[in-house]
Amino acid sequence: MPLSEHGSISPAELEARLRLHRLPEIGPRRFKTLLEAFGSASKAISAPASAWRALGLPLSSADARRSPQIRDGAAHALAWLEQPGQHLLMFDQADYPALLAELNDAPPLLFVAGDPGILEKPQLAMVGSRRASRPGTDTAAAFSRSLAAAGFVITSGLALGIDAAAHQAALDVGGQTVGVLGTGLENFYPQRNRRLADAMIASGSAVLSEFPLDAGPSAANFPRRNRIISGLSLGVLVVEASVASGSLITARLAAEQGREVYAIPGSIHHPGARGCHQLIRDGAVLVETIEHILEALRGWQRLPPSPEPTEPAARHPLLRLLHAAPHTSEALAASSGWSLPKVLASLTELEMDGRAACENGRWFARVS
Template sequence: MSPAELEARLRLHLLPELGPRRLHRLLEAFPDASSALSAPASAWRALGLPDACAQARRTAEIRDRAAAALAWSERPGHHLIMRDTQAYPDLLAELDDAPPVLFVAGAPELLQRPQLAMVGSRRASHYGLDIATAFSRSLASAGFVIGSGLALGIDGAAHQGALDVGGRTVAVLGTGLQCIYPQRHRKLAQRIIDGGGALLSELPLDCQPLAANFPRRNRLISGMALGVLVVEASPSSGSLITARLAAEQGREVYAVPGSIHHPGARGCHHLIRQGATLVETVGDILEGLRGWQQVVPTTSGVLRQSPLLRQLAAAPASAETLSIQLARPLSDVLAELTELEISGQAACEQGQWTIRRL
């Protein structure tokens, strides 16, 4: 794609009131973005496009912001991915409102790899954070890219869990890539890039945090994934929006149950009543995605002699009991237990973990 055509697309993308569907309609009506940009305002009106779009396209502000985006894309590790190019993620391209442009910092090739999304409450409990971390570690170890939204709580635990085991994770932002939000996760965002992951946004680079953009962001989290796991969520949580979008997009929806006394479990229980798959172990997810499973072949050999496995050989125990017996954080114990389950060396029945004799 020529620099002139790329600049024209960026200028169109920056126009107010010109969302993905309208921009797609515009590009279908003209040979290229440059032609659309120079067409008379009457042609835009004939397509049902707002006058504000036609009026803003020639302003200095739009030209300057497009030039800044081009300059950004020329730096190492920065990428602009157009919807009609091979680098665009296949699953996302299926959506009617797929973004015309993706801004990516980090490794764009991850967008084509099998991905699972994990979302949940920003005010998660310690239990929820432990579960999210453990599931993320195990799923990343099984070869999946972990997708989430860089928010506080479950999102952050999902990203961190993947990084803990050298896995890959993609953070989808509800802001521009030059406006990392929340500020507390700026270092996490950099660790994701440094760890071989990626940050992604459909929004202009300088877009600030706006409440309306986060539900819009959620359709990308689900749209790039084979399935979405909700770990902990209240009935009003934005995570339920992500789950609903996933179902509408034909993706799998998974939910972790919790205590009936914990408000953060009610959203997950609602999803289960609506047909989401109840998840107690990583195996519940891998069973439905067996064709995508890429378990690391060295896992079982490493775990076979672990202290945790020796403890299980002595007697069945809950994860909480094992945490106390081994004086290890519950999140670490849960992560290793799920890896043992993936490798076929352990199983969980009614909350008690047992060894499988090989």
Template structure:
């Protein structure tokens, strides 16, 4: 049975809220304003247009509320909610995640595919570049696995790159993960992550969105999505990001919301490290392992913390150089004082062992 049927809201009030939710130019603050003014969504829909104008609401909202398009959209949403593992959470209902409810612009409605109960569990967000390097993807996966094993739900935006690596790694160790979309659940973006989203919903994790089910990937949706990622979480870990990355928006929203912000440093020559370095300058906690994250969240000591794995010592000199920064083959030969032929042979062996990877002519160490 869908979760919404267990709530205190009547079917007519649920439909009224879905209709309000579909109105153009009616964001979370105006939605809350209507409920505060009229007591419930049903009364707000029945109120005269003049009453809406007094509240300063756009004329388009009042005009559209009785349209066939809005009614049909609400009916379609109610039909969707009849499906297996498809739910709706209201911001003023007991099942709504408490941390998210603290926000002044908390989403009035959250559509959930999968298990809605994990939204109340302690979460850590892992975000970063869509065009992440191989080492960045490995680092995101390693942190996600360890944090999931430590009892945290891993929250991210289901984007390509760091987000997808974090979600998949949590699933790989039997952990739980939440994907927050910048589209409606019926218009999942990017499409390349459809199978990942389906696996998350099927394996006890969840995919959520505040947007109507048919909402397209409008660029303005994604900064709004980011406040939900940070709002659900105790802290946000940025793994790899440029200065223009949306991950920095998520991190700054987290700071404004009173959440912890963590950043992983990188090479000064790597553009994907510049965003993390800026966050560190702005006060984010520089982290090199999950112990630093766990130490900053001592209030959650009841979590079943898994012992961290001590990395094996680096025995190969070329691997030690690559852990410090990516290099070309020629640069490695100069730095190691080895003949280029020996460097190329050693790199081949390391690549076969999965210890290094070549991207665009440069060699990177892989993080296990």
């Protein structure tokens, strides 16, 4: 992203923000405290150490802000931003994701490879075990395909197991997907999913991180990135997770952020189902089909439109069937010859347009 694309942010201010962002003891809240106290990152960089101390900020950070390593890291990030398809989103700029901006600890900077525009589209997070069972990954893939075909962006953490299955399945149906890393974009982890990340970027999806480009894998970083996964999304679907899984952290954060939490049940004998069962006991929506998710999101203003153009009411194939008799979505798929994801996507739009309604699992045409 050329520097001119950063709107009201001057090159000097951008470089100063990148320097502040690299200071290890300056997290999101302290970053924003500095900007509020001094009015800009440029002034924070040049302020005396005593002014930092008066704000309760560590002197080690005040001393490090002018170090060659911090300057060099910022210069490298500026060079990275000049490359095609590489972007920086800032918390006080118009292109920052609106849902994520609602968080008190929203990342001040987001490095994005790919298309940052999809971050404003309705997203659903899918998370689960890194050591997922084959049925678990199959279930994740099936739900991801259906949700992506219904117009949702699938957001996850690009980890092994459930995450990778969800990302890949969204790509398989021509959908969009967002990967949130717990490392910097130039220090990709896990390397086994690097090819998947490249495919996501090449297809018009996105991979992002709040960490400096060269940040390596650290145990503390992955719970931090989970708040971004949930914060970007309307809801979080947990597919398979043990009671000690990091996916439960994401679900807890989602609940705290006011997002919907969904969980797929499993066998009482399978350890990977116990985390989902715990979530259901705690109030998560029990999910067996994509319709359970769509039902929970009905009325949400940002629900996505169907990826298929809607035909006039008189000629819409599904409405013709519904005018004849009520149908379940599965029956509509069988009668119309459409795939179930396509049927669900069209029904969602018809309902939003006030032309169809669902009661007790059966769809009816509304007479205008």
